[in-house]
Amino acid sequence: xxxxxxxxxxxxxxxxxxxxxxxxxxxxxxxxxxxxxxxxxxxxxxxxxxxxxxxxxxxxxxxxxxxxxxxxxxxxxxxxxxxxxxxxxxxxxxxxxxxxxxxxxxxxxxxxxxxxxxxxxxxxxxxxxxxxxxxxxxxxxxxxxxxxxxxxxxxxxxxxxxxxxxxxxxxxxxxxxxxxxxxxxxxxxxxxxxxxxxxxxxxxxxxxxxxxxxxxxxxxxxxxxxxxxxxxxxxxxxxxxxxxxxxxxxxxxxxxxxxxxxxxxxxxxxxxxxxxxxxxxxxxxxxxxxxxxxxxxxxxxxxxxxxxxx
Numbered sequence: 001x002x003x004x005x006x007x008x009x010x011x012x013x014x015x016x017x018x019x020x021x022x023x024x025x026x027x028x029x030x031x032x033x034x035x036x037x038x039x040x041x042x043x044x045x046x047x048x049x050x051x052x053x054x055x056x057x058x059x060x061x062x063x064x065x066x067x068x069x070x071x072x073x074x075x076x077x078x079x080x081x082x083x084x085x086x087x088x089x090x091x092x093x094x095x096x097x098x099x100x101x102x103x104x105x106x107x108x109x110x111x112x113x114x115x116x117x118x119x120x121x122x123x124x125x126x127x128x129x130x131x132x133x134x135x136x137x138x139x140x141x142x143x144x145x146x147x148x149x150x151x152x153x154x155x156x157x158x159x160x161x162x163x164x165x166x167x168x169x170x171x172x173x174x175x176x177x178x179x180x181x182x183x184x185x186x187x188x189x190x191x192x193x194x195x196x197x198x199x200x201x202x203x204x205x206x207x208x209x210x211x212x213x214x215x216x217x218x219x220x221x222x223x224x225x226x227x228x229x230x231x232x233x234x235x236x237x238x239x240x241x242x243x244x245x246x247x248x249x250x251x252x253x254x255x256x257x258x259x260x261x262x263x264x265x266x267x268x269x270x271x272x273x274x275x276x277x278x279x280x281x282x283x284x285x286x287x288x289x290x291x292x293x294x295x296x297x298x299x300x301x302x303x304x305x306x307x308x309x310x
Contacts, residue, residue, distance in 0.1 A: 006195035010055040014188040017175025030252040033163025034139040049100040054192045058097035065107035071114035075124040094118045101141040165277035211251035212261040216306035233285035264305040
């Protein structure tokens with residue numbers, strides 16, 4: 001747990017004023033998930049990914065998705081070596097610890113599918129041969145909703161594969177001023193020191209997997225996701241995959257709060273981030289200008305929480 005806190009502390013040297021986002025990213029890393037960031041350009045998404053990779057000593061690669069990016073750019077390909085007379089595998093950008101997939105809505109559906117397979121399987125199959133990603137492995141993908149002409153937004157069945165959806169947003173006045181000061185004559189990324197290793201991340205993930213979730217807690221999760229499927233303002237509710245993500249994320253939050261068991265507050269604190277991108281609002285809700293967050297907060301208020309205290 002101390003190592004997770006140290007990682008966040010190091011990343012704060014490069015990412016100013018986004019402490020809550022950094023904690024959520026750390027929770028996803030511990031839960032073994034992937035992140036979708038829907039945001040405007042230039043708010044520090046790339047810097048954040050690089051900062052986490054440096055603090056955890058992970059191999060990080062970045063792909064700027066455009067219409068001409070091919071699935072093989074992600075998965076890799078085999079090439080004939082004339083000297084040896086054999087076909088050799090050249091690994092793609094996806095076979096790293098942390099992949100930053102920028103603007104995934106600007107590439108073809110084939111390339112999107114290759115990325116999603118990589119996220120799900122932690123491996124790629126090229127010419128019948130499976131190549132595994134190094135562990136730990138995760139994807140931070142971004143979608144930019146400014147200037148989306150010709151873009152291919154991910155359908156709901158694909159966004160469901162991301163553990164959470166986050167938005168970084170603009171910094172406030174003081175944080176932006178501090179950011180400008182920090183960048184005079186130095187790159188804040190150069191200040192980041194290793195706080196953990198790949199082995200440490202794997203060990204912390206194992207501990208998170210063993211965080212105790214009582215039957216009351218699991219029933220609370222099921223009641224919440226079931227309520228989204230029966231709500232008149234929601235046309236498509238949270239999937240079983242979403243319920244699993246909610247359980248894993250609540251365990252990661254418990255771990256960061258020095259507990260070996262989950263309490264209702266853990267679930268409630270991650271509920272919106274895990275579920276907002278997994279639901280489709282009904283026409284009635286859209287006409288009322290309700291957001292997914294509004295509807296999910298209503299679900300939280302109407303479901304009785306189990307009487308378990310931390």
